[in-house]
Amino acid sequence: MSAVAVLRLPLSVDLSGFVALLRRMQVPHRVSEEAGEQVLWAPESIVEDVLSLYQRFPAGDPDHELPIVERPQVMNRPGFAQQLRDSPATAIVLLLCVIVAAVTQLGDNLSALRWLTFLDFSIHGQYIEFTPMADSLAAGQWWRLFTPMLIHFGFLHIAMNGMWYWELGRRIEMRQGSINLIGLSLLFSLVSNFAQYLFGGPSLFGGLSGVLYGLLGHVWIYQLMAPNPLYNLPRGVLVMMLVWLALCMSGLVSMIGFGQIANAAHVGGLVIGCVTGLLGGLWARRKQAV
Template identity: 30%
Template sequence: MSNWITVCEFPLQQDLSALAAFIQRHQLPLRISEENNRQRVASLAPQLVEPMQQLLARWQAGEVDLAQLTVHVYEEAPAQPQQEDTVSADAEVTAGSGVEEKTPETSAAGEPSQQMPHSVIPQWPLRQTPVSLLLIALCFLGWFLLRQGWIEGLVIFPQQEGDFDISRSSLAWHLGQGEFWRLWTPAIVHFSLPHALFNSLGIWIVGRSLEARAGSAWFALLVLLSAPVSNLAQYFWSPQILFGGMSGVVYALIGAAFVIQRWQPQWRDVPSSLIWMAVVWLLVCMLGVVDYFIPGGIANAAHIGGFAAGLLLGVLFCVAGGGQRYFAGHAANAAEPGQVHKTF
Protein backbone atom coordinates (compact mmCIF):
# COMPACT_ATOMS: atom_id res chain seq x y z
CA MET A 1 0.00 0.00 0.00
CA SER A 2 1.31 3.44 -0.94
CA ASN A 3 2.26 5.82 1.88
CA TRP A 4 1.68 8.89 -0.29
CA ILE A 5 -1.19 11.08 0.93
CA THR A 6 -2.98 13.33 -1.55
CA VAL A 7 -2.63 17.02 -0.74
CA CYS A 8 -4.53 18.42 -3.71
CA GLU A 9 -5.08 17.97 -7.44
CA PHE A 10 -4.73 20.33 -10.39
CA PRO A 11 -5.85 20.22 -14.03
CA LEU A 12 -3.41 18.53 -16.38
CA GLN A 13 -2.82 21.73 -18.36
CA GLN A 14 -1.96 23.87 -15.32
CA ASP A 15 1.69 24.86 -15.07
CA LEU A 16 3.07 23.63 -11.74
CA SER A 17 6.71 24.49 -12.41
CA ALA A 18 6.75 27.10 -9.62
CA LEU A 19 5.36 24.59 -7.15
CA ALA A 20 7.76 21.89 -8.31
CA ALA A 21 10.71 24.27 -7.95
CA PHE A 22 9.50 25.17 -4.45
CA ILE A 23 9.34 21.47 -3.48
CA GLN A 24 12.74 20.66 -4.89
CA ARG A 25 14.42 23.79 -3.53
CA HIS A 26 13.45 22.90 0.02
CA GLN A 27 13.63 19.09 -0.40
CA LEU A 28 10.12 18.65 0.95
CA PRO A 29 8.68 15.10 1.15
CA LEU A 30 6.23 15.93 -1.63
CA ARG A 31 5.85 14.77 -5.21
CA ILE A 32 3.82 15.73 -8.27
CA SER A 33 2.50 12.92 -10.43
CA GLU A 34 0.09 12.51 -13.33
CA GLU A 35 -2.84 10.27 -12.48
CA ASN A 36 -6.21 9.91 -14.19
CA ASN A 37 -5.61 13.01 -16.34
CA ARG A 38 -4.95 15.12 -13.24
CA GLN A 39 -1.80 16.43 -11.62
CA ARG A 40 -1.66 15.06 -8.08
CA VAL A 41 0.39 16.60 -5.29
CA ALA A 42 1.06 14.06 -2.54
CA SER A 43 3.06 13.96 0.70
CA LEU A 44 4.83 11.28 2.69
CA ALA A 45 4.43 13.32 5.89
CA PRO A 46 0.83 13.45 7.20
CA GLN A 47 1.60 16.53 9.29
CA LEU A 48 2.34 18.52 6.12
CA VAL A 49 -0.93 17.78 4.35
CA GLU A 50 -3.13 20.41 5.98
CA PRO A 51 -0.50 23.21 6.03
CA MET A 52 0.32 22.56 2.38
CA GLN A 53 -3.37 22.52 1.42
CA GLN A 54 -3.78 25.97 2.94
CA LEU A 55 -0.58 27.25 1.34
CA LEU A 56 -1.56 25.95 -2.10
CA ALA A 57 -5.03 27.44 -1.75
CA ARG A 58 -3.44 30.84 -1.09
CA TRP A 59 -1.05 30.28 -3.99
CA GLN A 60 -3.91 29.50 -6.37
CA ALA A 61 -5.72 32.61 -5.15
CA GLY A 62 -2.66 34.71 -5.98
CA GLU A 63 -2.03 35.66 -2.36
CA VAL A 64 1.50 34.23 -2.15
CA ASP A 65 4.41 33.78 -4.52
CA LEU A 66 6.16 30.46 -3.94
CA ALA A 67 9.36 31.85 -5.44
CA GLN A 68 9.41 34.45 -2.64
CA LEU A 69 9.04 31.97 0.22
CA THR A 70 11.58 29.99 2.16
CA VAL A 71 10.89 26.99 4.34
CA HIS A 72 12.19 26.07 7.75
CA VAL A 73 11.84 22.43 8.83
CA TYR A 74 12.34 21.93 12.56
CA GLU A 75 12.49 18.92 14.82
CA GLU A 76 10.26 20.35 17.52
CA ALA A 77 7.48 22.88 17.36
CA PRO A 78 8.81 26.40 18.15
CA ALA A 79 7.73 27.82 21.46
CA GLN A 80 6.31 31.02 19.97
CA PRO A 81 5.33 30.51 16.32
CA GLN A 82 4.65 33.68 14.39
CA GLN A 83 1.04 33.20 13.36
CA GLU A 84 1.10 35.69 10.50
CA ASP A 85 4.14 34.09 8.88
CA THR A 86 3.38 30.39 9.18
CA VAL A 87 1.92 28.31 6.41
CA SER A 88 -1.01 27.42 8.61
CA ALA A 89 -1.88 29.89 11.36
CA ASP A 90 -4.17 27.54 13.26
CA ALA A 91 -2.89 24.09 12.24
CA GLU A 92 -1.30 22.00 14.97
CA VAL A 93 2.14 20.61 14.10
CA THR A 94 2.57 16.97 15.05
CA ALA A 95 5.17 14.21 14.77
CA GLY A 96 8.03 16.62 15.43
CA SER A 97 8.07 18.33 12.04
CA GLY A 98 6.67 21.48 10.59
CA VAL A 99 6.91 24.13 7.87
CA GLU A 100 7.41 27.82 8.38
CA GLU A 101 7.58 30.65 5.85
CA LYS A 102 10.19 33.39 5.89
CA THR A 103 10.43 36.35 3.59
CA PRO A 104 13.30 36.20 1.09
CA GLU A 105 14.62 39.62 2.02
CA THR A 106 15.95 38.58 5.42
CA SER A 107 17.31 35.44 7.00
CA ALA A 108 16.54 34.17 10.46
CA ALA A 109 19.23 36.51 11.78
CA GLY A 110 17.70 39.50 10.03
CA GLU A 111 20.39 39.64 7.35
CA PRO A 112 19.83 39.49 3.59
CA SER A 113 19.89 35.95 2.23
CA GLN A 114 19.93 34.46 -1.25
CA GLN A 115 18.21 31.30 -2.36
CA MET A 116 20.73 29.41 -4.43
CA PRO A 117 19.32 26.75 -6.79
CA HIS A 118 20.67 23.28 -6.21
CA SER A 119 20.26 19.83 -7.64
CA VAL A 120 19.14 16.74 -5.79
CA ILE A 121 19.01 13.31 -7.45
CA PRO A 122 15.70 11.78 -6.34
CA GLN A 123 15.61 8.38 -4.74
CA TRP A 124 13.19 6.69 -7.12
CA PRO A 125 11.41 3.51 -6.01
CA LEU A 126 12.90 0.52 -7.79
CA ARG A 127 9.50 -0.48 -9.20
CA GLN A 128 9.42 2.75 -11.21
CA THR A 129 12.63 2.00 -13.11
CA PRO A 130 12.54 -1.68 -14.19
CA VAL A 131 14.23 -1.09 -17.56
CA SER A 132 17.14 0.75 -15.95
CA LEU A 133 17.63 -2.04 -13.44
CA LEU A 134 17.55 -4.59 -16.28
CA LEU A 135 20.25 -2.65 -18.16
CA ILE A 136 22.45 -2.56 -15.06
CA ALA A 137 22.03 -6.30 -14.61
CA LEU A 138 22.95 -6.85 -18.27
CA CYS A 139 26.18 -4.88 -17.82
CA PHE A 140 27.39 -7.30 -15.16
CA LEU A 141 26.00 -10.30 -17.01
CA GLY A 142 28.02 -9.27 -20.08
CA TRP A 143 31.17 -9.02 -17.98
CA PHE A 144 30.51 -12.49 -16.53
CA LEU A 145 29.90 -13.99 -19.98
CA LEU A 146 33.17 -12.50 -21.24
CA ARG A 147 35.09 -14.07 -18.35
CA GLN A 148 33.54 -17.42 -19.25
CA GLY A 149 34.35 -16.98 -22.95
CA TRP A 150 30.70 -17.00 -23.96
CA ILE A 151 30.38 -13.81 -26.02
CA GLU A 152 30.79 -15.13 -29.56
CA GLY A 153 27.05 -15.06 -30.08
CA LEU A 154 26.76 -11.43 -28.87
CA VAL A 155 29.42 -9.40 -30.66
CA ILE A 156 29.88 -8.31 -34.26
CA PHE A 157 32.97 -10.14 -35.51
CA PRO A 158 35.82 -7.82 -36.53
CA GLN A 159 36.32 -7.37 -40.25
CA GLN A 160 39.33 -8.90 -41.97
CA GLU A 161 42.07 -6.55 -43.12
CA GLY A 162 41.74 -5.02 -46.56
CA ASP A 163 39.37 -2.73 -48.37
CA PHE A 164 36.02 -2.54 -46.62
CA ASP A 165 33.06 -3.77 -48.65
CA ILE A 166 29.76 -3.75 -46.78
CA SER A 167 28.34 -6.52 -48.95
CA ARG A 168 31.23 -8.80 -47.96
CA SER A 169 31.63 -7.58 -44.42
CA SER A 170 31.31 -9.57 -41.22
CA LEU A 171 28.17 -7.57 -40.42
CA ALA A 172 26.59 -8.57 -43.73
CA TRP A 173 27.46 -12.18 -42.96
CA HIS A 174 25.77 -11.97 -39.55
CA LEU A 175 22.64 -10.41 -40.99
CA GLY A 176 22.60 -12.92 -43.82
CA GLN A 177 22.49 -15.66 -41.18
CA GLY A 178 19.49 -13.96 -39.58
CA GLU A 179 21.50 -12.89 -36.52
CA PHE A 180 19.87 -9.48 -36.24
CA TRP A 181 20.23 -9.43 -32.46
CA ARG A 182 23.92 -8.60 -32.93
CA LEU A 183 22.86 -5.03 -33.72
CA TRP A 184 21.96 -4.69 -30.02
CA THR A 185 23.93 -7.27 -28.04
CA PRO A 186 27.46 -5.74 -28.26
CA ALA A 187 26.15 -3.22 -25.72
CA ILE A 188 25.87 -6.06 -23.20
CA VAL A 189 29.52 -7.15 -23.44
CA HIS A 190 31.86 -5.51 -20.90
CA PHE A 191 35.60 -6.10 -20.86
CA SER A 192 36.28 -5.45 -17.17
CA LEU A 193 34.46 -4.96 -13.89
CA PRO A 194 35.19 -1.17 -13.81
CA HIS A 195 33.84 -1.04 -17.36
CA ALA A 196 30.53 -2.49 -16.15
CA LEU A 197 30.52 -0.35 -12.99
CA PHE A 198 30.98 2.96 -14.80
CA ASN A 199 28.21 2.26 -17.26
CA SER A 200 25.92 1.03 -14.50
CA LEU A 201 26.53 4.23 -12.57
CA GLY A 202 25.55 6.31 -15.60
CA ILE A 203 22.33 4.33 -15.98
CA TRP A 204 21.57 4.60 -12.25
CA ILE A 205 21.98 8.38 -12.14
CA VAL A 206 20.69 9.49 -15.55
CA GLY A 207 18.60 6.57 -16.77
CA ARG A 208 16.45 6.08 -13.69
CA SER A 209 15.44 9.75 -13.56
CA LEU A 210 14.54 9.67 -17.25
CA GLU A 211 12.54 6.48 -16.90
CA ALA A 212 10.74 7.39 -13.68
CA ARG A 213 9.27 10.57 -15.18
CA ALA A 214 8.66 9.56 -18.81
CA GLY A 215 7.65 5.98 -18.19
CA SER A 216 9.31 2.68 -19.00
CA ALA A 217 7.81 2.42 -22.50
CA TRP A 218 9.44 5.58 -23.83
CA PHE A 219 12.66 4.82 -21.99
CA ALA A 220 12.82 1.32 -23.49
CA LEU A 221 12.23 2.81 -26.95
CA LEU A 222 15.11 5.24 -26.39
CA VAL A 223 17.41 2.35 -25.47
CA LEU A 224 16.26 0.07 -28.29
CA LEU A 225 16.80 2.76 -30.92
CA SER A 226 20.07 4.17 -29.61
CA ALA A 227 21.87 0.85 -29.04
CA PRO A 228 22.06 -0.21 -32.72
CA VAL A 229 22.90 3.36 -33.76
CA SER A 230 25.91 3.47 -31.43
CA ASN A 231 27.00 -0.08 -32.32
CA LEU A 232 26.77 0.52 -36.06
CA ALA A 233 28.58 3.86 -35.74
CA GLN A 234 31.50 2.12 -34.05
CA TYR A 235 31.52 -0.80 -36.48
CA PHE A 236 31.56 1.36 -39.60
CA TRP A 237 34.23 3.63 -38.09
CA SER A 238 36.56 0.78 -37.09
CA PRO A 239 35.31 -2.50 -38.57
CA GLN A 240 38.59 -4.30 -37.79
CA ILE A 241 38.16 -3.82 -34.03
CA LEU A 242 36.16 -5.86 -31.54
CA PHE A 243 34.06 -3.52 -29.39
CA GLY A 244 31.44 -3.68 -26.71
CA GLY A 245 29.88 -1.80 -23.83
CA MET A 246 26.76 0.08 -22.76
CA SER A 247 28.27 3.56 -22.86
CA GLY A 248 26.81 4.31 -26.29
CA VAL A 249 23.40 3.87 -24.67
CA VAL A 250 24.51 5.89 -21.64
CA TYR A 251 25.48 8.75 -23.96
CA ALA A 252 22.08 8.51 -25.60
CA LEU A 253 20.56 9.02 -22.14
CA ILE A 254 22.87 11.97 -21.59
CA GLY A 255 21.87 13.44 -24.96
CA ALA A 256 18.18 13.09 -24.14
CA ALA A 257 18.70 14.63 -20.68
CA PHE A 258 20.64 17.50 -22.29
CA VAL A 259 17.70 18.29 -24.57
CA ILE A 260 15.11 17.98 -21.81
CA GLN A 261 17.05 20.38 -19.58
CA ARG A 262 17.05 22.91 -22.41
CA TRP A 263 13.31 22.33 -22.91
CA GLN A 264 12.46 22.41 -19.21
CA PRO A 265 15.15 24.52 -17.49
CA GLN A 266 13.58 23.89 -14.09
CA TRP A 267 14.18 20.13 -14.34
CA ARG A 268 17.23 19.25 -12.26
CA ASP A 269 16.74 15.62 -11.26
CA VAL A 270 20.09 15.12 -12.97
CA PRO A 271 22.54 17.95 -12.14
CA SER A 272 23.35 19.95 -15.26
CA SER A 273 27.00 20.01 -14.19
CA LEU A 274 27.04 16.23 -14.46
CA ILE A 275 25.65 16.36 -18.00
CA TRP A 276 28.25 18.92 -19.04
CA MET A 277 31.01 16.85 -17.43
CA ALA A 278 29.93 13.86 -19.52
CA VAL A 279 30.04 16.01 -22.67
CA VAL A 280 33.53 17.25 -21.77
CA TRP A 281 34.63 13.64 -21.18
CA LEU A 282 33.33 12.77 -24.64
CA LEU A 283 35.46 15.53 -26.16
CA VAL A 284 38.55 14.53 -24.14
CA CYS A 285 38.21 10.94 -25.31
CA MET A 286 37.95 12.09 -28.90
CA LEU A 287 41.36 13.75 -28.56
CA GLY A 288 42.89 10.33 -27.92
CA VAL A 289 44.46 11.25 -24.57
CA VAL A 290 42.55 8.61 -22.61
CA ASP A 291 43.75 5.84 -24.92
CA TYR A 292 47.20 6.09 -23.32
CA PHE A 293 45.75 5.16 -19.92
CA ILE A 294 43.01 2.62 -20.72
CA PRO A 295 44.10 -0.63 -22.40
CA GLY A 296 42.22 -1.24 -25.63
CA GLY A 297 41.16 2.35 -26.14
CA ILE A 298 37.82 4.08 -26.23
CA ALA A 299 35.03 3.45 -28.76
CA ASN A 300 34.49 7.13 -29.49
CA ALA A 301 32.25 6.53 -32.49
CA ALA A 302 29.82 4.60 -30.29
CA HIS A 303 29.73 7.52 -27.84
CA ILE A 304 29.12 10.05 -30.59
CA GLY A 305 26.49 7.91 -32.29
CA GLY A 306 24.65 7.31 -29.02
CA PHE A 307 24.82 10.98 -28.03
CA ALA A 308 23.49 12.09 -31.42
CA ALA A 309 20.68 9.54 -31.23
CA GLY A 310 19.78 10.77 -27.74
CA LEU A 311 19.70 14.38 -28.90
CA LEU A 312 17.41 13.57 -31.82
CA LEU A 313 15.07 11.34 -29.83
CA GLY A 314 15.01 13.87 -27.00
CA VAL A 315 13.91 16.61 -29.38
CA LEU A 316 11.20 14.41 -30.92
CA PHE A 317 10.01 13.42 -27.46
CA CYS A 318 9.76 17.03 -26.27
CA VAL A 319 8.08 18.22 -29.48
CA ALA A 320 5.48 15.49 -29.03
CA GLY A 321 4.69 16.88 -25.57
CA GLY A 322 6.75 14.52 -23.45
CA GLY A 323 8.80 17.38 -22.06
CA GLN A 324 5.83 18.32 -19.88
CA ARG A 325 6.61 15.29 -17.74
CA TYR A 326 9.89 16.91 -16.77
CA PHE A 327 8.76 20.11 -15.19
CA ALA A 328 10.80 20.75 -12.05
CA GLY A 329 9.45 18.14 -9.73
CA HIS A 330 6.97 16.32 -12.21
CA ALA A 331 36.38 10.68 -34.38
CA ALA A 332 37.59 7.19 -33.10
CA ASN A 333 41.31 6.49 -32.95
CA ALA A 334 42.91 4.07 -35.38
CA ALA A 335 44.04 0.77 -33.92
CA GLU A 336 45.68 -2.40 -35.04
CA PRO A 337 43.42 -5.24 -36.20
CA GLY A 338 42.37 -7.42 -33.34
CA GLN A 339 42.57 -4.59 -30.77
CA VAL A 340 39.64 -4.26 -28.39
CA HIS A 341 37.85 -0.97 -27.81
CA LYS A 342 35.99 -0.48 -24.57
CA THR A 343 33.12 1.97 -24.52
CA PHE A 344 33.55 3.83 -21.25
Protein backbone atom coordinates in the same frame (compact mmCIF):
# COMPACT_ATOMS: atom_id res chain seq x y z
CA MET B 1 7.25 3.68 2.06
CA SER B 2 5.31 3.57 -1.21
CA ALA B 3 4.77 6.61 -3.43
CA VAL B 4 1.27 7.51 -4.63
CA ALA B 5 -0.11 10.03 -7.10
CA VAL B 6 -0.96 13.18 -5.17
CA LEU B 7 -1.83 15.52 -8.05
CA ARG B 8 -2.79 14.99 -11.68
CA LEU B 9 -2.70 18.25 -13.61
CA PRO B 10 -2.68 19.32 -17.28
CA LEU B 11 0.75 19.85 -18.81
CA SER B 12 -0.13 23.52 -19.21
CA VAL B 13 -0.08 24.02 -15.42
CA ASP B 14 3.27 25.34 -14.20
CA LEU B 15 4.38 23.17 -11.27
CA SER B 16 7.92 24.52 -11.08
CA GLY B 17 7.23 26.93 -8.21
CA PHE B 18 5.48 24.31 -6.09
CA VAL B 19 8.21 21.75 -6.82
CA ALA B 20 10.81 24.30 -5.74
CA LEU B 21 8.91 24.70 -2.47
CA LEU B 22 8.86 20.94 -1.92
CA ARG B 23 12.60 20.82 -2.53
CA ARG B 24 13.20 23.63 -0.04
CA MET B 25 11.15 21.71 2.51
CA GLN B 26 13.07 18.51 1.63
CA VAL B 27 9.84 16.68 0.85
CA PRO B 28 10.48 13.45 -1.15
CA HIS B 29 8.62 13.65 -4.44
CA ARG B 30 8.87 13.20 -8.18
CA VAL B 31 6.98 14.43 -11.26
CA SER B 32 6.16 12.27 -14.27
CA GLU B 33 4.14 12.58 -17.47
CA GLU B 34 1.31 10.13 -18.09
CA ALA B 35 -1.47 10.24 -20.69
CA GLY B 36 -1.07 13.94 -21.36
CA GLU B 37 -0.93 14.89 -17.68
CA GLN B 38 1.79 15.69 -15.19
CA VAL B 39 1.62 13.59 -12.06
CA LEU B 40 3.12 14.57 -8.71
CA TRP B 41 4.11 11.56 -6.59
CA ALA B 42 4.91 11.56 -2.88
CA PRO B 43 5.07 9.05 0.00
CA GLU B 44 1.63 7.84 1.04
CA SER B 45 2.14 9.00 4.62
CA ILE B 46 2.30 12.71 3.65
CA VAL B 47 -0.31 12.89 0.88
CA GLU B 48 -2.69 15.04 2.90
CA ASP B 49 0.11 17.41 3.89
CA VAL B 50 1.23 17.86 0.27
CA LEU B 51 -2.35 18.43 -0.92
CA SER B 52 -2.94 21.00 1.80
CA LEU B 53 0.33 22.72 0.92
CA TYR B 54 -0.62 22.87 -2.78
CA GLN B 55 -4.02 24.36 -1.97
CA ARG B 56 -2.29 27.15 -0.04
CA PHE B 57 0.75 27.64 -2.29
CA PRO B 58 0.01 26.37 -5.84
CA ALA B 59 2.66 28.70 -7.27
CA GLY B 60 5.16 27.90 -4.55
CA ASP B 61 6.67 30.38 -2.13
CA PRO B 62 9.04 32.56 -4.21
CA ASP B 63 9.38 35.16 -1.45
CA HIS B 64 10.17 32.52 1.19
CA GLU B 65 7.36 33.73 3.43
CA LEU B 66 6.50 30.22 4.61
CA PRO B 67 8.48 29.17 7.70
CA ILE B 68 10.11 25.81 7.14
CA VAL B 69 9.64 23.31 9.94
CA GLU B 70 11.91 20.28 9.96
CA ARG B 71 10.06 16.94 9.83
CA PRO B 72 12.77 14.31 10.10
CA GLN B 73 10.28 11.46 10.39
CA VAL B 74 8.83 11.97 6.90
CA MET B 75 11.54 13.79 4.99
CA ASN B 76 13.74 10.75 4.47
CA ARG B 77 14.98 10.00 0.98
CA PRO B 78 13.42 6.86 -0.52
CA GLY B 79 15.45 3.76 0.30
CA PHE B 80 17.25 1.69 -2.29
CA ALA B 81 14.48 -0.93 -2.38
CA GLN B 82 11.89 1.77 -3.06
CA GLN B 83 14.05 3.25 -5.80
CA LEU B 84 14.23 -0.18 -7.43
CA ARG B 85 10.43 -0.49 -7.33
CA ASP B 86 10.09 2.98 -8.85
CA SER B 87 12.60 2.22 -11.65
CA PRO B 88 12.12 -1.42 -12.72
CA ALA B 89 13.32 -0.98 -16.32
CA THR B 90 16.52 0.74 -15.20
CA ALA B 91 17.16 -2.04 -12.70
CA ILE B 92 16.49 -4.79 -15.27
CA VAL B 93 18.98 -3.34 -17.78
CA LEU B 94 21.65 -3.09 -15.09
CA LEU B 95 20.91 -6.61 -13.86
CA LEU B 96 21.33 -7.94 -17.42
CA CYS B 97 24.70 -6.16 -17.64
CA VAL B 98 25.83 -7.79 -14.38
CA ILE B 99 24.69 -11.24 -15.56
CA VAL B 100 26.48 -10.83 -18.89
CA ALA B 101 29.61 -9.60 -17.09
CA ALA B 102 29.58 -12.73 -14.94
CA VAL B 103 28.93 -15.12 -17.84
CA THR B 104 31.54 -13.53 -20.12
CA GLN B 105 33.99 -13.00 -17.23
CA LEU B 106 34.18 -9.32 -18.20
CA GLY B 107 35.22 -10.20 -21.72
CA ASP B 108 37.72 -12.97 -20.97
CA ASN B 109 35.34 -15.82 -21.87
CA LEU B 110 35.43 -15.46 -25.65
CA SER B 111 33.23 -18.50 -26.29
CA ALA B 112 30.38 -16.81 -24.40
CA LEU B 113 31.25 -13.30 -25.57
CA ARG B 114 30.94 -14.15 -29.27
CA TRP B 115 27.18 -14.68 -28.93
CA LEU B 116 26.61 -11.09 -27.89
CA THR B 117 29.05 -9.10 -30.02
CA PHE B 118 27.95 -6.98 -32.98
CA LEU B 119 29.81 -9.36 -35.33
CA ASP B 120 30.24 -13.06 -34.68
CA PHE B 121 33.85 -14.21 -34.73
CA SER B 122 36.10 -17.21 -34.49
CA ILE B 123 39.65 -17.57 -33.21
CA HIS B 124 42.41 -19.04 -35.39
CA GLY B 125 45.60 -19.18 -33.39
CA GLN B 126 46.50 -15.58 -32.62
CA TYR B 127 44.08 -14.21 -35.20
CA ILE B 128 40.40 -13.35 -34.98
CA GLU B 129 38.08 -13.73 -37.96
CA PHE B 130 34.81 -11.81 -38.03
CA THR B 131 31.65 -13.08 -39.70
CA PRO B 132 29.97 -10.57 -42.05
CA MET B 133 26.92 -8.91 -40.51
CA ALA B 134 24.75 -9.96 -43.47
CA ASP B 135 25.47 -13.63 -42.71
CA SER B 136 24.54 -13.21 -39.04
CA LEU B 137 21.30 -11.42 -39.87
CA ALA B 138 20.44 -14.01 -42.49
CA ALA B 139 20.84 -16.63 -39.76
CA GLY B 140 18.32 -14.74 -37.60
CA GLN B 141 20.86 -13.33 -35.14
CA TRP B 142 19.14 -9.92 -34.99
CA TRP B 143 19.90 -9.54 -31.29
CA ARG B 144 23.50 -8.65 -32.21
CA LEU B 145 22.29 -5.20 -33.24
CA PHE B 146 21.56 -4.40 -29.58
CA THR B 147 23.42 -6.76 -27.23
CA PRO B 148 26.85 -5.06 -27.35
CA MET B 149 25.43 -2.58 -24.83
CA LEU B 150 25.39 -5.41 -22.26
CA ILE B 151 29.08 -6.31 -22.73
CA HIS B 152 31.74 -4.77 -20.48
CA PHE B 153 35.49 -5.21 -20.36
CA GLY B 154 36.62 -4.77 -16.78
CA PHE B 155 35.17 -3.86 -13.41
CA LEU B 156 35.77 -0.12 -13.79
CA HIS B 157 34.02 -0.19 -17.17
CA ILE B 158 30.80 -1.70 -15.83
CA ALA B 159 30.92 0.26 -12.56
CA MET B 160 31.12 3.66 -14.25
CA ASN B 161 28.58 2.82 -16.94
CA GLY B 162 26.23 1.30 -14.39
CA MET B 163 26.41 4.35 -12.16
CA TRP B 164 25.52 6.76 -14.97
CA TYR B 165 22.78 4.54 -16.38
CA TRP B 166 21.22 4.39 -12.91
CA GLU B 167 21.32 8.20 -12.69
CA LEU B 168 20.06 9.03 -16.20
CA GLY B 169 17.83 5.99 -16.75
CA ARG B 170 15.80 6.58 -13.59
CA ARG B 171 15.14 10.19 -14.58
CA ILE B 172 13.76 9.15 -17.96
CA GLU B 173 11.79 6.26 -16.53
CA MET B 174 10.16 8.43 -13.87
CA ARG B 175 9.24 11.16 -16.35
CA GLN B 176 8.46 9.25 -19.54
CA GLY B 177 7.84 5.71 -18.30
CA SER B 178 9.52 2.31 -18.45
CA ILE B 179 8.54 1.52 -22.04
CA ASN B 180 10.06 4.76 -23.32
CA LEU B 181 13.30 4.12 -21.43
CA ILE B 182 13.63 0.62 -22.92
CA GLY B 183 12.77 1.90 -26.39
CA LEU B 184 15.26 4.75 -26.18
CA SER B 185 17.99 2.46 -24.82
CA LEU B 186 17.52 0.02 -27.71
CA LEU B 187 17.47 2.83 -30.27
CA PHE B 188 20.61 4.43 -28.86
CA SER B 189 22.32 1.03 -28.75
CA LEU B 190 21.42 0.33 -32.37
CA VAL B 191 22.65 3.69 -33.65
CA SER B 192 25.84 3.77 -31.56
CA ASN B 193 26.73 0.20 -32.53
CA PHE B 194 26.28 0.91 -36.24
CA ALA B 195 28.26 4.14 -35.92
CA GLN B 196 31.16 2.30 -34.29
CA TYR B 197 31.04 -0.45 -36.92
CA LEU B 198 30.94 2.00 -39.83
CA PHE B 199 33.80 4.17 -38.56
CA GLY B 200 35.88 1.59 -36.73
CA GLY B 201 35.39 -1.45 -38.93
CA PRO B 202 35.10 -5.04 -37.64
CA SER B 203 36.25 -5.10 -34.03
CA LEU B 204 35.28 -6.14 -30.53
CA PHE B 205 33.42 -3.34 -28.79
CA GLY B 206 30.73 -3.07 -26.17
CA GLY B 207 29.39 -1.22 -23.16
CA LEU B 208 26.59 1.11 -22.19
CA SER B 209 28.55 4.26 -22.93
CA GLY B 210 26.97 4.86 -26.36
CA VAL B 211 23.55 4.48 -24.76
CA LEU B 212 24.60 6.78 -21.92
CA TYR B 213 25.53 9.56 -24.29
CA GLY B 214 22.17 9.03 -25.99
CA LEU B 215 20.38 9.39 -22.65
CA LEU B 216 22.45 12.46 -21.84
CA GLY B 217 21.63 14.14 -25.16
CA HIS B 218 17.95 13.24 -24.78
CA VAL B 219 17.64 14.71 -21.27
CA TRP B 220 19.72 17.78 -22.18
CA ILE B 221 17.71 18.86 -25.24
CA TYR B 222 14.34 17.71 -23.88
CA GLN B 223 14.91 19.94 -20.84
CA LEU B 224 15.64 22.94 -23.07
CA MET B 225 12.36 22.40 -24.93
CA ALA B 226 10.09 21.43 -22.00
CA PRO B 227 11.66 22.14 -18.58
CA ASN B 228 10.90 19.71 -15.77
CA PRO B 229 12.63 19.21 -12.40
CA LEU B 230 13.48 15.58 -13.19
CA TYR B 231 15.53 16.56 -16.26
CA ASN B 232 17.29 19.47 -14.57
CA LEU B 233 20.81 18.03 -14.60
CA PRO B 234 23.54 19.90 -12.73
CA ARG B 235 25.54 21.88 -15.26
CA GLY B 236 28.72 20.21 -14.03
CA VAL B 237 27.42 16.78 -15.10
CA LEU B 238 26.84 17.91 -18.67
CA VAL B 239 30.19 19.67 -18.87
CA MET B 240 32.04 16.68 -17.41
CA MET B 241 30.46 14.22 -19.86
CA LEU B 242 31.20 16.44 -22.86
CA VAL B 243 34.78 17.08 -21.71
CA TRP B 244 35.28 13.34 -21.24
CA LEU B 245 33.99 12.77 -24.79
CA ALA B 246 36.48 15.33 -26.12
CA LEU B 247 39.36 13.74 -24.19
CA CYS B 248 38.45 10.30 -25.53
CA MET B 249 38.33 11.59 -29.10
CA SER B 250 41.72 13.27 -28.66
CA GLY B 251 43.32 9.88 -27.95
CA LEU B 252 44.65 11.01 -24.57
CA VAL B 253 42.48 8.58 -22.60
CA SER B 254 43.75 5.60 -24.60
CA MET B 255 47.35 6.79 -24.22
CA ILE B 256 47.17 6.78 -20.41
CA GLY B 257 46.04 3.17 -20.27
CA PHE B 258 42.25 3.06 -20.56
CA GLY B 259 42.37 0.92 -23.69
CA GLN B 260 40.65 1.56 -26.99
CA ILE B 261 37.62 3.87 -26.73
CA ALA B 262 34.56 3.47 -28.97
CA ASN B 263 34.44 7.15 -29.87
CA ALA B 264 32.10 6.72 -32.83
CA ALA B 265 29.60 4.96 -30.57
CA HIS B 266 29.74 7.87 -28.11
CA VAL B 267 29.20 10.48 -30.80
CA GLY B 268 26.51 8.46 -32.53
CA GLY B 269 24.66 7.98 -29.25
CA LEU B 270 24.89 11.68 -28.37
CA VAL B 271 23.61 12.78 -31.78
CA ILE B 272 20.60 10.45 -31.85
CA GLY B 273 19.87 11.33 -28.21
CA CYS B 274 19.78 15.04 -29.07
CA VAL B 275 17.38 14.26 -31.92
CA THR B 276 14.98 12.28 -29.73
CA GLY B 277 15.25 14.94 -27.02
CA LEU B 278 14.36 17.64 -29.55
CA LEU B 279 11.38 15.71 -30.93
CA GLY B 280 10.14 14.64 -27.50
CA GLY B 281 10.63 18.09 -26.01
CA LEU B 282 8.80 19.80 -28.86
CA TRP B 283 5.93 17.35 -28.49
CA ALA B 284 5.76 17.94 -24.73
CA ARG B 285 5.85 21.71 -25.26
CA ARG B 286 3.02 21.44 -27.77
CA LYS B 287 0.92 19.47 -25.28
CA GLN B 288 1.65 22.03 -22.58
CA ALA B 289 0.37 24.80 -24.86
CA VAL B 290 -2.95 23.04 -25.54
